[in-house]
Amino acid sequence: MNALGAPVLATINAQVVVDAIGLGATYALMAVGIGLVFGILRLVNFAYGQLIMAGAYTLAYTSSWPVAWSIVACFGVVIALSLLMERAVFRPLREQSPTVMLVTTFAISFVLQSIALLIDIRDGQIGEPAPSLTSLNVPISIDGVDVRKVTIVAVLVAIGALGALALLLGRTEIGLRTRAAAADFRTARLLGVKANQVIGLAVVLSGALAATVAVILTVQTPFVTPDFALHDTIIVLVGVVVGGIDRLWTATLGGFAIGFVSGIVNGALPTDSTVYLPSVVFALVILVLLLRPAGLFVRGRTSVVDRV
Amino acid sequence: MSTLRNRTAAVELLGPGLLIVAVGLVATRVSQANELYFLNALVAVSMVVAVYVFVGNSGVLSFGQISFVAVGGFASGVMTIPVESKSGVLPDLFPILRDHTLGNVSSLVLAALVGGVLALVLGLPLMRLSGLAAGIATFAVLEITHNVLREWTKIGPGATTLSLIPESSGPTQPVIGALVVMAIAYGYQRSRLGRMLRASREDAAAAEAVGVNVHRQRLWAFTLSGALAGFAGGLYVHMLGSITADSVYLELTFLTLAMLVFGGATSLWGAVLGALVVSGLDSFLSQAEQGVNVGVKLDLPQGTTLIILGTIMATMLILRPSGITGGREFSLPRVRRPAARRPPATPERTAP
Numbered sequence: 001m002n003a004l005g006a007p008v009l010a011t012i013n014a015q016v017v018v019d020a021i022g023l024g025a026t027y028a029l030m031a032v033g034i035g036l037v038f039g040i041l042r043l044v045n046f047a048y049g050q051l052i053m054a055g056a057y058t059l060a061y062t063s064s065w066p067v068a069w070s071i072v073a074c075f076g077v078v079i080a081l082s083l084l085m086e087r088a089v090f091r092p093l094r095e096q097s098p099t100v101m102l103v104t105t106f107a108i109s110f111v112l113q114s115i116a117l118l119i120d121i122r123d124g125q126i127g128e129p130a131p132s133l134t135s136l137n138v139p140i141s142i143d144g145v146d147v148r149k150v151t152i153v154a155v156l157v158a159i160g161a162l163g164a165l166a167l168l169l170g171r172t173e174i175g176l177r178t179r180a181a182a183a184d185f186r187t188a189r190l191l192g193v194k195a196n197q198v199i200g201l202a203v204v205l206s207g208a209l210a211a212t213v214a215v216i217l218t219v220q221t222p223f224v225t226p227d228f229a230l231h232d233t234i235i236v237l238v239g240v241v242v243g244g245i246d247r248l249w250t251a252t253l254g255g256f257a258i259g260f261v262s263g264i265v266n267g268a269l270p271t272d273s274t275v276y277l278p279s280v281v282f283a284l285v286i287l288v289l290l291l292r293p294a295g296l297f298v299r300g301r302t303s304v305v306d307r308v
Numbered sequence: 309m310s311t312l313r314n315r316t317a318a319v320e321l322l323g324p325g326l327l328i329v330a331v332g333l334v335a336t337r338v339s340q341a342n343e344l345y346f347l348n349a350l351v352a353v354s355m356v357v358a359v360y361v362f363v364g365n366s367g368v369l370s371f372g373q374i375s376f377v378a379v380g381g382f383a384s385g386v387m388t389i390p391v392e393s394k395s396g397v398l399p400d401l402f403p404i405l406r407d408h409t410l411g412n413v414s415s416l417v418l419a420a421l422v423g424g425v426l427a428l429v430l431g432l433p434l435m436r437l438s439g440l441a442a443g444i445a446t447f448a449v450l451e452i453t454h455n456v457l458r459e460w461t462k463i464g465p466g467a468t469t470l471s472l473i474p475e476s477s478g479p480t481q482p483v484i485g486a487l488v489v490m491a492i493a494y495g496y497q498r499s500r501l502g503r504m505l506r507a508s509r510e511d512a513a514a515a516e517a518v519g520v521n522v523h524r525q526r527l528w529a530f531t532l533s534g535a536l537a538g539f540a541g542g543l544y545v546h547m548l549g550s551i552t553a554d555s556v557y558l559e560l561t562f563l564t565l566a567m568l569v570f571g572g573a574t575s576l577w578g579a580v581l582g583a584l585v586v587s588g589l590d591s592f593l594s595q596a597e598q599g600v601n602v603g604v605k606l607d608l609p610q611g612t613t614l615i616i617l618g619t620i621m622a623t624m625l626i627l628r629p630s631g632i633t634g635g636r637e638f639s640l641p642r643v644r645r646p647a648a649r650r651p652p653a654t655p656e657r658t659a660p
Contacts, residue, residue: 044440092626098440099369103569104625106371110562111618117611230558234447241441278455282448289445290433 013267014145020263022151024256025158026216030236031255032165033209035248036202039182042098043090044245046105049233050112051078051085051207055214056224057116060130067132075211082207086199109230116226127225136219150219157212162252165205169248174201182248235262235281242288244295253297258285316639321494323638324580325487328353331584332483343479345591347547350482353583354489354540355560356567360579361493362533363568365502366526367509368439371561372446373537375453376427378556380419380538382457382464385473385545388415393472400461412476416485416542423538424531426453431530435523439512442526450561458553467553475549485543489536494576496532505529509574559614563590566621572631577638582631590617 034048055078062070089108093101120126136153139146169175174197180188181198189195217229236255243254262281266274288296328350335346359373386398387410394406410418430449437445458467476482496502505525508515512522545551563586571582592600593613600607624631 044444089622089626096625096629099367099443100625100629102369102440102443103565104622106562107566107618107621107625110559110614111622114611114614114618118609118615121610234451237444238448241437241444245441245444275459276455279452282452282455285445285448286430286433289437293433293436293441 014143016264016267018145018147018151020260020267022148022154023263024258024260025151025154026213027232027236027239027259028252028256029154029158029161029209029213029216030232031240031243031252032162032248033206033213034236034240034255035245035251036165036206036209037090038240038245038251039248040178040185040199040202041090041094041101042185043093043101044098044105044237045085045206046102046233046237047085047109047112048206048210049229050109050116051082051210052214052217052229052233053116053224053226054078054081054112055211056130056218056228057119057128059133059214059218060128060224063130063132065132070132071215074214075208078211078214079204079207082203082210083200086203090199090203113226113230120226127223130218130222130224133215133219134222137222148220150216153219154216157216161209161212168205174198178202235259238282238285242285242296244298246295247298250295250297254295257296317494317498319640320577320637321491324490324577327580327584328483328486328490332479335479345588347479347482348591349584349587350479350486351540351543351547352564352567352587353486353580354482354543355537356564356571356579356583357486357489357493357576358533358536358540359564359568360533360573360576361496361536362526362529363565364573364575364579365497365505365509366529367574368526369443370446370530370533371443371565372430372434372449372453373533374556374561374564375450376423376534376537377541377544377560378453378457378553379426380423380541381545381551381556382470382541382553383422383538384415384419384542385470385551386464387418388412388474388546389470389472390474397472398461398465398470401464402462405463412474412481412546416539416546419542420535420539423541424535427534427537428527428531431527431534435526435530450557454553454557465552469550469552470545471550473545473549473551476543476546482543482547485539489539490576490580492532492536493579496529497576501525501528562614563587563617566617568631569621569629570624570631572633572635574630574635575633575637578631578633578635581633585632586617589620593617 030048030052034045037043037045055074058074058077059070062073065073085108089104090101093104096104117126120128136150137148139148141147169179177188177193178198178201180191181193181195185195213229217232218224221228235258239254239258240251241254243252243257244250258281261284262277265280265284266277269277269280292298331346331350335343335350338346355374355377358377359370362368362373363370386401386405387408389397389409391407391409394401394409398406434442434445434449457464460466464470497506504515504520505528507518508520508522508525516522541556544556564583567582567586568579569582570586571580572578590613593608593616596608597610597613
């Protein structure tokens with residue numbers, strides 16, 4: 001290792017790696033949620049973060065309920081909002097270009113944030129505490145490394161969700177239809193795949209993943225504001241592009257990678273420069289894009305020009 | 309033939325140009341408090357036209373152009389604060405920035421330069437991406453700029469407000485600025501480079517097939533757009549007299565994109581009209597949030613402005629993605645003149 005690398009590596013210990021894996025797992029879940037919908041509709045949902053935000057607010061407002069019911073309510077609200085978004089926004093946009101879809105969901109994201117602000121500000125201040133799940137944030141010590149319970153939950157949930165998704169997409173009839181729709185939506189429809197059925201499945205799964213992420217993020221940050229998960233969404237979207245947006249697995253890896261790298265860089269930066277974490281991570285992103293414009297995990301090369 | 313083309317150009321420039329001048333004239337007639345709304349609208353025109361130069365001509369979405377507005381605004385602001393007050397408000401500044409001050413116009417040129425150079429450097433890797441990925445990756449630009457401007461106190465105020473910037477009084481500077489930006493944008497879109505890029509927007513593969521280097525054309529537009537955005541940032545700080553890193557970030561990105569989309573992203577006329585209409589609406593709604601009397605008492609809760617603007621933007625995109633202008637340039641309503649039926653003999657022909 002060179003002279004520059006040695007002191008940097010010294011500060012990366014097992015603790016940093018564990019936290020980085022936890023963040024990577026959370027971002028991977030978001031990447032799957034975004035990638036599932038993109039695969040079928042060619043729609044990048046910028047408002048995905050606001051689904052998570054809605055879930056987090058639900059957890060905050062139901063924090064007096066038993067934890068299990070609170071989580072059920074969170075899933076209910078997020079999946080309902082996800083379906084509503086599909087019906088009101090995605091469906092009328094289906095014939096539009098991917099760019100128009102992205103700008104529209106960008107607008108929807110601001111609408112949802114403002115609606116959240118309207119609801120939130122009724123008590124006179126912005127932000128709601130969501131204390132019911134903080135017990136999961138308590139660290140347990142494994143061999144000198146503090147592992148927060150939520151990190152274990154995040155990693156297990158990510159592995160479980162991805163495994164279940166792989167089985168669903170790879171082994172079931174509806175999964176086959178979904179993959180067919182993702183490969184070529186028009187041809188799949190001609191061959192009898194019901195469009196609304198596979199889109200509905202993707203949207204529900206994507207909503208369930210958003211609700212899961214809402215639970216995980218609320219444990220880590222038990223104070224919910226209208227811009228909750230907004231910046232995480234931007235980071236994950238960039239990660240998905242870096243990984244390769246055209247395949248679900250490269251997109252997921254991209255999400256994991258940008259979370260993991262953020263965690264590692266955060267540990268490696270000297271304390272007084274951790275405020276520059278976003279700059280360092282996004283500079284790395286630009287570097288990767290310079291070297292592999294088609295995506296970090298994509299084999300082969302694609303041109304600047306898409307021919308659809 | 310060429311006179312016809314020139315006449316079209318004159319009409320296409322005259323429509324938006326006169327509208328800008330008219331808004332400037334109205335601004336001199338209204339009260340001091342309301343003047344700011346008109347000046348805001350004029351600066352918004354410069355910003356939206358700058359965004360349009362890249363997004364409209366290339367068809368590639370960018371969330372990053374406001375970072376050039378930010379950089380231009382900060383550069384122009386920091387360099388025009390008088391030297392004697394600088395060491396007080398910005399103690400950590402690099403000596404070279406601390407000990408020099410520029411005039412108003414040269415600070416605007418500096419803002420354009422800084423914006424353009426930054427756009428060129430960042431565009432080099434980003435423009436290699438294909439459409440959608442390029443759009444999302446421009447978020448990286450916005451995030452880096454915001455992060456650095458917010459934290460690095462050697463080049464600016466950090467997380468605090470940069471104030472004490474000499475203000476340009478009245479609508480003269482915003483009007484001239486908007487006209488300059490508009491004229492440059494129009495000149496570019498009618499030029500060889502602009503036409504090549506617009507061809508690639510319609511069909512990238514076909515444009516490449518006839519020899520257009522799509523990557524390079526996008527890079528030129530990104531750079532020009534960055535320079536104009538930096539210039540608009542300079543106009544912005546001199547209009548307000550202050551700036552914060554958070555005021556030139558996501559919400560402004562959303563607002564400028566909403567303006568562009570509302571007007572019609574593929575025409576200069578759309579960019580100008582969209583900027584003026586949406587910022588008029590924005591001003592009205594933010595006043596309504598404070599409570600305003602328009603025949604009936606209107607008192608909207610805080611946050612409704614963005615709900616209404618966002619809903620309008622989304623509805624527009626769903627129902628009419630080409631905007632209110634339909635993505636066309638300004639043209640005079642066609643009048644069927646009886647003169648057209650006259651025999652072709654014209655006085656010039658008969659005169660020797």
